Amino acid sequence: MQEGAVLEMRGICKHFPGVKALQDVDFTLREGEIHALMGENGAGKSTLIKVLTGVYPKDGGQIYIAGKDAPVKISSPQDAQNIGISTVYQEITLCANLTVAENMFIGRTKGAFTKWKDINERAGRILESLQIPASPTQQLASCSIAVQQMVAIARAVDMECKILILDEPTSSLDEQEVAKLFKLMRDLKAKGVGILFVTHFLDQVYEVCDRITVLRDGKLVGEYAIENLPRVQLVSKMLGKELDDLSEIKKEGEGETVVSDGAPVLQASKLVSDAGIKPFDFAIRKGEVNGFTGLLGSGRSECVRAIFGADKVLGGQVMMDGEKVRITKPRDAMKHGIGYLPEDRKQDGIVGDLSVRDNIILAMQVMQGPMKPASRAQAEKFADEYIALLDIKTASTETPIKQLSGGNQQKVILARWLLTDPVYLILDEPTRGIDIGTKIEIQKLALKLAEEGKSVTFISSEIDEMLRTCSRLIVMRDRKVVGELTGEDLTQNKIMATIAGGE
Amino acid sequence: MSTSNKTAAKKGGVISGLLHNQICIPLAALLALVIFNLVMDPSFFEIKMGYSSAGDPVLSGYLITILDNASELVILAIGMTLVTAASGGQDISVGATIAIAGSVVLRVLCGTESRPDELQAPIFVAFLICCLVAMLFGAFNGVLVSYFNIQPMVATLILFTAGRSIAAWINNNELPIIDDAVFGYFGNFIPGIPIPTPIFIAVACMILIALTLKFTTLGLYSQAVGINPHSSRLNGIDPAKVKLITYIILGLCVAVAGFIKVSRFSTINYSVVAKDIEMDAILAVALGGNALSGGKFNMGASILGAYVIQFLTTTLYKFNVVSSALPAYKAVVVIILVVLSAPVVRQKLNEIFKKFNERKTAEKPTDGPNKGAKEAA
Ligand SMILES: Nc1ncnc2c1ncn2[C@@H]1O[C@H](COP(=O)(O)OP(=O)(O)OP(=O)(O)O)[C@@H](O)[C@H]1O
Ligand SMILES: [Mg+2]
Numbered sequence: 092m093q094e095g096a097v098l099e100m101r102g103i104c105k106h107f108p109g110v111k112a113l114q115d116v117d118f119t120l121r122e123g124e125i126h127a128l129m130g131e132n133g134a135g136k137s138t139l140i141k142v143l144t145g146v147y148p149k150d151g152g153q154i155y156i157a158g159k160d161a162p163v164k165i166s167s168p169q170d171a172q173n174i175g176i177s178t179v180y181q182e183i184t185l186c187a188n189l190t191v192a193e194n195m196f197i198g199r200t201k202g203a204f205t206k207w208k209d210i211n212e213r214a215g216r217i218l219e220s221l222q223i224p225a226s227p228t229q230q231l232a233s234c235s236i237a238v239q240q241m242v243a244i245a246r247a248v249d250m251e252c253k254i255l256i257l258d259e260p261t262s263s264l265d266e267q268e269v270a271k272l273f274k275l276m277r278d279l280k281a282k283g284v285g286i287l288f289v290t291h292f293l294d295q296v297y298e299v300c301d302r303i304t305v306l307r308d309g310k311l312v313g314e315y316a317i318e319n320l321p322r323v324q325l326v327s328k329m330l331g332k333e334l335d336d337l338s339e340i341k342k343e344g345e346g347e348t349v350v351s352d353g354a355p356v357l358q359a360s361k362l363v364s365d366a367g368i369k370p371f372d373f374a375i376r377k378g379e380v381n382g383f384t385g386l387l388g389s390g391r392s393e394c395v396r397a398i399f400g401a402d403k404v405l406g407g408q409v410m411m412d413g414e415k416v417r418i419t420k421p422r423d424a425m426k427h428g429i430g431y432l433p434e435d436r437k438q439d440g441i442v443g444d445l446s447v448r449d450n451i452i453l454a455m456q457v458m459q460g461p462m463k464p465a466s467r468a469q470a471e472k473f474a475d476e477y478i479a480l481l482d483i484k485t486a487s488t489e490t491p492i493k494q495l496s497g498g499n500q501q502k503v504i505l506a507r508w509l510l511t512d513p514v515y516l517i518l519d520e521p522t523r524g525i526d527i528g529t530k531i532e533i534q535k536l537a538l539k540l541a542e543e544g545k546s547v548t549f550i551s552s553e554i555d556e557m558l559r560t561c562s563r564l565i566v567m568r569d570r571k572v573v574g575e576l577t578g579e580d581l582t583q584n585k586i587m588a589t590i591a592g593g594e
Numbered sequence: 595m596s597t598s599n600k601t602a603a604k605k606g607g608v609i610s611g612l613l614h615n616q617i618c619i620p621l622a623a624l625l626a627l628v629i630f631n632l633v634m635d636p637s638f639f640e641i642k643m644g645y646s647s648a649g650d651p652v653l654s655g656y657l658i659t660i661l662d663n664a665s666e667l668v669i670l671a672i673g674m675t676l677v678t679a680a681s682g683g684q685d686i687s688v689g690a691t692i693a694i695a696g697s698v699v700l701r702v703l704c705g706t707e708s709r710p711d712e713l714q715a716p717i718f719v720a721f722l723i724c725c726l727v728a729m730l731f732g733a734f735n736g737v738l739v740s741y742f743n744i745q746p747m748v749a750t751l752i753l754f755t756a757g758r759s760i761a762a763w764i765n766n767n768e769l770p771i772i773d774d775a776v777f778g779y780f781g782n783f784i785p786g787i788p789i790p791t792p793i794f795i796a797v798a799c800m801i802l803i804a805l806t807l808k809f810t811t812l813g814l815y816s817q818a819v820g821i822n823p824h825s826s827r828l829n830g831i832d833p834a835k836v837k838l839i840t841y842i843i844l845g846l847c848v849a850v851a852g853f854i855k856v857s858r859f860s861t862i863n864y865s866v867v868a869k870d871i872e873m874d875a876i877l878a879v880a881l882g883g884n885a886l887s888g889g890k891f892n893m894g895a896s897i898l899g900a901y902v903i904q905f906l907t908t909t910l911y912k913f914n915v916v917s918s919a920l921p922a923y924k925a926v927v928v929i930i931l932v933v934l935s936a937p938v939v940r941q942k943l944n945e946i947f948k949k950f951n952e953r954k955t956a957e958k959p960t961d962g963p964n965k966g967a968k969e970a971a
Contacts, residue, residue, distance in 0.1 A: 401827075421830050425830045445818060449814060457830040461815065464809065464814070
């Protein structure tokens with residue numbers, strides 16, 4: 092093993108039916124470094140992590156750990172934990188019906204008897220030190236995804252470990268939480284822990300990482316010290332080609348704002364749902380892209396859920412094209428041509444065991460009605476069309492969606508709603524877990540839909556992205572709409588100020 | 595994505611393909627039973643011309659018996675598969691509701707007498723009313739499961755316990771006997787046709803469900819709801835309604851099975867009719883490789899599973915296993931089948947098969963297509 096390395100993976104291979112997920116990949120993690128693993132959706136990042144932590148058996152290659160001469164055999168996540176690897180997986184793997192504290196200590200308590208009182212106390216202390224807004228005895232299911240993700244991180248860092256693995260831990264966190272996480276990572280780094288960090292946010296990579304390993308299509312592209320790999324080069328290494336200019340899309344976007352003087356497609360007044368938001372007014376015009384922004388938990392997702400009828404609507408009025416409509420359940424919204432890509436992909440988006448094809452046609456099928464099932468050939472055609480359009484990486488249309496990489500699952504859900512040809516599409520965190528190249532494609536797509544006369548509501552934790560796509564932003568704080576910004580006011584500073592509440 | 599993998603899959607051939615397919619489990623079980631019987635006594639498979647109790651020439655033989663006796667089970671397995679897929683649980687009350695359905699048929703046909711000289715109502719009216727009642731009971735279970743969120747096993751425990759008493763109560767605890775040749779046709783033979791009628795009814799049900807699955811979205815919806823009710827709802831599906839519908843369909847299956855049962859005997863024994871059939875129906879679903887926790891299903895595999903179970907039962911009868919010992923023997927076979935069909939075991943089998951295959955390829959160094967594919971990759 093190399094000097095100072097805590098982990099070395101050599102010649103790792105992993106095949107799935109129809110996919111070579113990893114081919115001869117090397118990876119080295121050194122003591123006290125934060126090492127970014129980068130690559131497009133489906134490049135094999137999560138698979139490498141799962142092979143390392145014993146979730147999947149590997150088809151070839153060796154894994155060495157500091158202090159052991161022979162290659163180690165890791166055949167279960169428990170093994171990995173025992174030799175000092177703690178992991179936060181991309182998809183939250185906690186048990187939603189257990190409490191927060193139970194989730195943090197499950198599988199770690201020794202012996203048959205546990206003192207829940209002690210454990211709750213200890214969990215409480217950890218939560219507090221990380222400023223996670225959850226109580227130890229709260230059911231995990233009742234926490235937002237961001238909090239769930241923080242709990243998963245808290246669980247991992249609390250274990251005495253030499254290697255910490257974080258697979259897209261920041262995808263649903265806001266800036267403050269990310270800052271907290273980074274502080275934690277730096278503290279651990281100072282203690283000599285080697286950290287493997289996967290993210291699609293380039294800023295974050297350049298903020299905390301020391302080294303970058305790039306994968307493309309299951310193959311190793313190379314390992315680089317951060318100072319030797321400027322951003323543009325990193326992106327072209329990931330994609331295998333040059334990236335379109337980021338600024339270009341912004342200009343396209345600015346051309347859009349003129350159109351949004353049309354008649355409102357949807358107008359909601361005093362809308363309120365049982366998810367705990369204050370009644371709010373909302374309108375979107377034909378050809379407009381607008382967005383909800385605010386901190387996590389500010390109620391931005393709850394607002395769009397109320398519009399779509401995903402939560403129980405308690406009051407208010409919705410007009411579409413000037414006519415009063417009643418939307419009490421998602422089906423009603425769909426009938427009026429509204430589409431909704433939910434925030435929580437695993438829980439609300441995918442139907443895991445169903446094929447990519449069935450997942451793509453699902454919403455369209457529901458709109459067609461139960462007596463008109465799409466024929467196999469038709470479904471196949473739609474699926475192929477959208478797989479090509481969104482460049483979805485899948486072995487076949489028959490593959491169960493849960494076998495796709497996280498970002499590709501997201502694209503399938505997007506395809507599902509595009510297929511319904513909605514007049515108004517709500518995208519809640521559509522670019523979560525999506526690689527940088529595709530992210531821009533999706534932003535462009537939102538603008539293109541608007542150009543075609545559709546309306547889009549866009550929610551994202553990244554203000555950058557919102558600025559690039561939206562011509563109007565609705566700002567939320569404490570479950571209440573506190574402002575609306577358009578035109579000149581659409582600047583990073585102004586938005587931050589409105590979110591914070593200091594005018 | 596990678597050419598070499600595709601060629602490998604093709605090379606793996608039919609067996610590897612089958613190993614991946616769900617239907618291989620009941621198929622393998624069937625094959626094992628067939629071989630066992632062939633070795634022990636090939637006459638098992640003989641089909642002869644015999645005479646029915648009415649004196650008509652009919653086919654007879656163990657195979658016919660199996661197909662005939664499996665009919666009710668097959669029909670139930672259809673409904674049970676849907677219920678399992680959508681609600682992630684099973685209906686354990688089907689045996690008891692068969693008693694109710696049968697009792698209703700007799701009650702309608704007999705009217706107020708217990709041994710009428712002639713039928714008090716047309717048979718099809720009796721059948722319709724029986725369907726209606728059984729679907730109502732199905733809906734009762736379904737409402738408990740889908741709208742009150744009670745676990746299926748618990749919800750259906752109510753009718754499992756009370757069903758047979760309700761059946762007895764419908765006929766004032768009497769045992770009506772029907773003396774009508776036509777009524778007997780449905781459970782036995784139609785004069786001039788040498789094949790037992792239940793076989794036709796079962797086939798009709800299979801065709802019906804195949805058409806339903808083809809021309810409606812029932813299959814897609816029930817699977818989606820079973821896999822992820824949250825996202826199903828956000829895609830405009832009403833999970834409660836879909837679950838309810840599957841229980842009502844199972845109710846209909848129960849009605850048909852109950853009708854065949856009473857037609858077979860022209861009478862009913864409330865405490866014995868269709869006893870333990872719920873376990874066989876659930877087993878058929880499991881044997882078909884369907885997850886009892888719901889989600890994806892394969893209807894054909896369930897149906898085949900039902901026939902396999904009847905094949906097993908008949909085989910055991912043939913070897914003079916006393917009926918009280920039957921469940922014990924069945925249990926042993928079931929354990930073997932279920933273990934073999936467990937994903938872990940199947941994966942291991944697959945690996946072994948793959949290794950074996952690789953060795954075979956290695957023995958042949960001039961392996962054209964594979965080599966070419968590797969270069970391409
Ligand atoms: N269980 C599985 N069965 C079959 N194929 C799989 C399985 N898991 C992953 N794959 C495939 O392996 C490839 C690599 O997936 P992986 O999840 O490692 O990508 P990733 O780099 O983490 O992408 P993302 O950024 O989208 O999370 C993908 O093509 C995926 O479809
Ligand atoms: Mg991943």
